[in-house]
Amino acid sequence: MARLPGLPVPAVVRQSHGLQRFMLLLGFGLMAVFLVVAVLAPWIAPYDFDAVRDSDGVKFGTQQAPSAAHWLGTTVGGQDVLSRVVFGARTAVEVIVLAVVLSSLVGVPLGLVSGYLGGWLDRVLVLVMDALYSFPSLLLAIVVSIVLTGGQSSAFGGIFAAAVSITVVFVPQYFRVVRNATLAVKSEPYLDAARVVGVRTPRILRRHVFSNVSQSLPVIATLNASEAILTLAGLGFLGFGIEPSAAAEWGYDLNKALPDAASGIWWTGTFPGIAIVLIVLGVTLVGESLNDIWNPLLRTRGGTDGHDAEEVADLVAVDPTEVAPVEATAPAATEPSGERLAVLSLRDLSVSFRTDGAPVNAVRGIGFDVQPGEVVAVVGESGSGKSVSSRAILGLLPDTATVDGSAVLRTPGDEPRELIGRRSDAMRSIRGDEVSMVFQEPSTALTPVRTIGWQLVECLRAHRDVSVAEAKERAVELLELVGLPDPAERVGHYPHQLSGGQKQRVVIAMAIACEPDVIIADEPTTALDVTVQAAILELLLSLRDRLGTAIVLITHNMGVVADVADRVVVMYRGSIVEQAPVDQLFAAPAHPYTQALLDAVPHLGRETGPGDAPPSEVVLDVDRLVVDFAGGFGRPTFRAVDDVSLQVRKGEVLALVGESGSGKSTIGRAAVGLQQPTSGSITVAGHQVSGISDARLRPLRRRFGFVFQDPAASLNPRLSVGDCVAEPLRTQTDLASAEVQARVRRLLEDVQLTGEHASRFPHELSGGQRQRVSLARALALDPDLLIADEPTSALDVSVQARVLEVFRELQERLQFACLFISHDLAVVDSLANRVAVLQHGRLVEVGPRESVLGSPTQDYTRRLIAAVPVPDPVEQRRRRAERGALLTEES
């Protein structure tokens, strides 16, 4: 839409499109009309609202039909309907504005404080507000209105009384919305980041919580305003609104018009009714449209996930898309190529997405073949188009996608079939039967409200003509085949009753249920722990051997590729840059991107990390730490950390490794006072930090910094990068503004960014840059201790390399003590002095890096190390043979 000259078009209108925009503008228009009418009522209305005679003293007469003198007729009380409707708008607007202002003034602060502080205050407030909310709002308004007007027919501040009655009803709604939004924001890492540096509660509420919560307020305010009008009208209708002699009110008029309806007098009630409908319609349209536009759950996704093109270009030294792709044909050792027909052949496959902006080309003309029984790995970093192309094959992309090119499926006994452009019902018989999929996140790939048996039976019966009983029997067999313990019992379980690894086994069971010719596995082990990953990969390989299924394995993990792939396809920004047999690819990568990628992958056992640090003073001392999390009512408490003692010295990096649920993050949070220990003590540079009040902890906070896992979430999206980095300085020092600026600039340069980045907002940076900002913020106060909680696990390999390099360099220079929390043993191997291994909250083993990772003494550590696939197919085959039975029965 063209920008109207002279009229500021709000940003939200520009964000909307099509119908949405029409509804939004219609809503704004209706609201504007009623506002104008309300303000100008005395000039617009032909008569006063309760006038019964004109200026000549002649009575209007009652229930007169519409005429030239009275366009909308007269009421049973003998007043002009039009005038009453016009003045009614004034009453409605006054009451709404007053009610919305009053209820947000009370409800918003209450919700903020209650949600942020939690505890008893929160529980009591929630109970009270829930009670008020569950109560019929009109009844509550009636009761309050009786109280305010004393039940007498006095004209006591009619409008104010009505507004207050409505306010009482709406405070709980503001409270709920703001409290929920506060709770959501509260769990964001950027709030933890602010707390770590000791930002005080009022400032946190103002700077971090309110600024992010406030965007939901226009929606709730408009939705409430419409309810306010309806409640006001309801009060008036029941005779508990504004005193009829004090102001015109539509609800009251409707009540008076009710008996008229039976006698066919339509004008007395219809017009005030229409006025109510229109004003509520206007307000609701605005609220609904805002919600539709702003609700992230309903937004059409577009674009690629923040790909760090800039950083990759740095790494590769040339733009990989400029270099011609490399294709190595399989050496004709085992079988002459071309003799066996590929079961799946992609040619010139392209996918583009329509977005609100320019179309995004996610896949640009790729082609590769998959032979029967072959494992083809498609590797690439985020945004390379690897998942999109796999979904395009099965026609699973949303309507916004356009797919071109060809994907031919050749199965024994059938004609070759083209999959692209196939009608969806013709596609249905192929999906799950001849080509099936395994998804990344097993917990979201299963329907939560159906048992796994039900889902398996459905899958079987979708393709095979079998009875439910037969299908059930087969389901149990399948679950047994994928190694789920107690299949006969588990078949009746719901997904949430299984662990992540077990769920992935169920997903695989469904994928093989109809013995497909091709399985597309999209990052099937990324969400799983490494020991579980090893077991799942083992399972996929054994199924391939048994059923001869071809597997297209989509992954970003070069270790997994080296472990299981026969052939590798490397993708970068929607194109294939190289394809080669696995040994050749790792031994002699031909394309510069592949070379850079392989160089960037840390390799467990081959890293030359630092040795033991020279002895120096202890900075972090964790002594017999226990952290319990209370279970819900009647549930046992959960012990996250169980009697852990460890020390980190100045200039030393201690890596804390373990699988999910091992308690490693909890220890990190306890070390900086984000989590109170149940027992045990924590000292930082000789100062006790556990079990002391926030006020006493605040001055100590300058001694530690914290880097969080997800750089996208740990920087407040509404603060500039400079403000994010400056926050610790502003909180903990009295530096003048200019000094803060200068220091921020220096810090950004330390992490290889420029001062120019200070004025940007986090979303304008790449993931790797954001994580370096996070590091700059953590180091702003020159801390004695740095806690890094999985600082690189949300990043792509090529970006991770750069962040780790910056980190190593700064650590060497500044000599801070560092607790480095990670699940990635290869990363740990490249930078830790010492390693501590955790399992189920207990410390399994701790010691110098070489001895823990090189010659572990504990069984669990050995299993953990054996499960890590290394990015070298030759070495990985040896490791696989060696580990033998070490990894059986896990997940």
Next chain:
Amino acid sequence: MNPLARYLLVRLALIVPMMWFLVTLVFVLMRVIGDPIQAAQGGRLSPAQIAERKAEAGLDRPLLTQYLEYLGGILRGDFGTTLTDNREVSDILVQNGAATLELSVYALIVAFAVGVPLGRLAARHRDRFPDVVLRLGAILVYAAPVFFVGLLLKLAFTPFGWPSSGRADTSTELALSRGDHETHIMLLDAILWGSPDMVLDVLQHAVLPAVALGLLTGGVFLRLVRVNLLQTLRADFVTAARARGVSERRVVRKHAFRTALVPVVTVMGMQIAMLLAGAILTETTFEWKGIGYELSEYLIARDFLAVQGIVTLIALIVGITSFLIDVVVAIVDPRVRF
């Protein structure tokens, strides 16, 4: 302990303080205005007469004593006595509660019949013609106060002689009240009486109020179902089901819809309160003699003892219904159950 039982126990335990708070709030608010006898009879009776009446009703005792007595009464199911016609408030529940229940059930039937399938339709055709029409319709229905819809229905149907007030013709009502099996649920009474004419008469009277109230709630249901289904249709497990070759129809019905229903049922539970508020207005509009109708009569008569009793009663009904809704949610969603 069985996890479901434990969950329900927790939920039950939470209702008690909530109800206590509401009951206390109503008591405190209704006493802030002074004493109800003064409010109802002030000006009509001499101060001496009022004092006498107050002593009779026990209103001259300390507030705390009255409060405790009031709480005790509620525990015994005694919600006090009306001032104007000396009726036990609990009798109002028995005699008029059935009418409100009957109207609510009809309205819920209409709301479900309209809201759920149309919400599903709108979601499946997002941003296309049916969706646009249905959404605008839902907003219009929401924007129209129930008494205005009632008025329009009356205007449209009275000319054809369609009954638009009361629960049945006077003759039917009289006949039924003399029956042996008076359940106060008129449709049931008419069926038990065995007269098809009466059944028809009762049903005819129910149509307009049920439609007025049901449309209001149905519009809300429609929007709820639409938005939740849209969100669920984007879930990974829906794609996963499609990837297994499950037909589109089945994906929507068996995978998405059931999951989308969980938040819908929760919010529908909250709508029960709205339905009751709507019932007050609907009953007044159609002279449907339920609790809401009685409440508005007592309000007009300024009989605040009756109002206090009825409001307390409604608070209890709301509390109990929201508990029942949670039971339903627990049944629909296995994640709550275990």
